[in-house]
Amino acid sequence: MTETTNKRWGLTTQILVGMLLGVVIGLLLRTLFPGSEFVETYLTEGLFNVLGSIFLSLLKMLVVPLVFISLVCGTASLSEPSKLGRLGGKTLLFYMFTTAVAITFAITAALVFHPGNASLAAEGMTYTVKEAPSLAEVIINIFPSNPIQSLTEGNMLQIIVFAIIFGVAISHIGERGRKVAAFFNDLNEVIMRVVTLIMMIAPIGVFALMAKLSLTLGTDTFASVAMYFFVVLVVLLLHGLITYPILLKVFTGLNPLMFVRKLRDVQLFAFTTASSSATLPVTMQTAEHRLGADNKIASFTLPLGATVNMDGTAIMQGVATVFIAQVFAIDLSITDYLMVILTATLASVGTAGVPGVGLIMLAMVLNQVGLPVEGIALIIGVDRLLDMVRTAVNVTGDSVATVIVAKSEGEFNEDIFNDPNAAKAETKLESLGGNDLTRAG
Template sequence: MSENNKKLSLTSRIVIGMFAGIIVGILLKALFPDSTLVEGYLSKGLFFVVGQIFISSLQMLVVPLVFVSLVVGTCSLSDPSKLGRLGGKAVGLYLITTAIAITLAISLAVLVQPGTGIELDTNATYEPKAAPSLAQVIIDLFPTNPFNAFANGNMLQIIVFALLFGIAMALVGKPGERVKTLFEDFNEIIMKLVIILMNIAPYGVFALMAKLFAETSFETIFSLAKYFLLVLAVLFIHMLITYPIILKGLAGMSPLTFLKKMREVQIFGFSTASSNATMPVTLETVTKRLGVHNSVGSFTVPLGATINMDGTAIMQGVATVFIAQVYLVDLSMADYLMVVLTATLASVGTAGVPGVGMIMLAMVLGQVGLPVEGIGLIIGVDRLLDMTRTAVNVTGDAMVSVIVAKSEGALDEDVFNDAKADIDERNLS
């Protein structure tokens, strides 16, 4: 490794990998639009394999990381009733930010009117999966077999089991203390594994971006440009304005410091389009770079990755107005209020369900009498928007973690304000 490469931070290398992948993908699409060799050996070959290995490596860590860190954090609480306060504050903040997100999205969509005058194929179809009832969601929080929850990656069940396991360890006395030491050692090993895997991130991000842009149909994006750009604009407003205002107002912490330290997590979220896959990086950043105590971060980050749907709520708000305008349906103020309420509650009620974004949108459209088939109009550009939504969601997870930690006296402000408290310093050569 040359001296210049050693000087590049991990964030810089990931950014280089991302933009290099975008450029390579666009060039392959432009120069070899119908090449079976490019598609077979690069797009669906090398790029696909490297990208999937990268995502699988991150997903491999999610279940052990969440379980071990949450058990360690829970059994470290001197007062088990503190969990109730943590849960109430975290869920409350996640719901509030989601309500703000969809309200902002609807307001700007009504103002900009992205669907007015657009003629699209309104015969597009979409078959949503059935969403579970609220009663079933509550029942499903508790695993009948925790090992089955581990195998299936059911995060809410894993969180509940880890909390119960950690509380039992705290209450049992000396046996719990002995097991706690073992779990703390496991936690350190898993965190080290996170750091090791993050060093392959530039290559994984390059492959993901190259494959995506080599296969993306830009004609579809151009036909939905107004919708596409509006969703992007609202996502950035929420991430760069709403979150900083809330962070400064409720915790008094520097938004610039926060956003600077979140760059890596945002890039990971954008590249993987998965809050769960990004969770190891989010938790590492929240605890090591933002100064949140593990007893708080190990709870708020997995919970946020599961129920925090700010980015999805923004898409739902704009999409609802867009579909209504395309189908020439006038929505009343009561309809808009119903959209806000439904989307906010659905962010918790549909947590952990595959295809959650589209299921939630189908529920919202059904509540205000819009055709669910309208979802078919926007699926073509949803992949790129989904990536940006994830970057917003993981930023929200970290922001809520900082606010809750500050309110509980579990935030190391010296670490938060220290520019050198940076994961890049622990990169492997």
């Protein structure tokens, strides 16, 4: 794209064009050259795979330093320990509440529309599930024994705990702590500049990811579980477009339409990458510069949300549990459904923000109510598409929580939120060539 085109087209528009081009070209190649070894070798697993993987790697590269540095900055600026407790309490309460609501809606919808067909159980089904951690293990694993190892392995919950403790310590050692905090604030600025640089190649990365997906996504399984797919999709859309805006309006009085408009870039990134963690750099930049949440709040609520707030995954687990029970003609009691709600809500804490991990946690939920995990084989073919949508729902919930908590703590700039052009004039890239890629489309 030329510099003139970049100025005329905002980031959202460029990503949408890249996404649509990827889908169209992928479907054309699939239709015109079915079974082509050249397309498979040099395009699907070659060009598209390389470009898409590089883009995802660049995003994931930022996750650990961004989470650690931003959380240290945020907690170091909170001189009152009670404020940190309030932030944590409000954020976790919101996340757990919306997750419970999400899975309740999902189970209700699945019972009403009855997507499961018992004839599907006759098909050969095999699914080897990785062992899901127990609830006790999830709680124990929150606390790091080796923070360096946690940083190296990208264990988000342990990184969050260590960063909070480290930031609190900085805030308690006076002048020396202020010098360390200033250093971390400078590092945070550097990381955000790196985010801005990576956004320059976002349309190309999105194009490659969607082209590869269009070439590899199977259609046979989709046809057999279409009802399940649409029930999950509808509940996801209702939760993202109705539940969250209502909560935003009730708790803040802000305009939900403005919120949705400003969150488009984040939702598109989440949809394309199917990873809350990979989308985190974009989410944090948007929350601060487009939504008006103070960095002290966003640097706490968003990394936490990318790790523990999995409403989209909970919806999938709720519908899938009922679907598999219907397929195998197994009646679940009210107690079983309550157990599903409780288990899926708690399991969301142990669900990492990476593609496909929801299926592992689904096996844990199925085991709790005595359903065969082999049923997961029925839905695995369409899970990639649903994973993309539910990730967009997850990051929407993270952002709503951030705005609500920031508003309640008096750390919110309503002028930025109400300004449709906020951050469009953020010329962070002008010094690098004048491309205003931080605009929304």
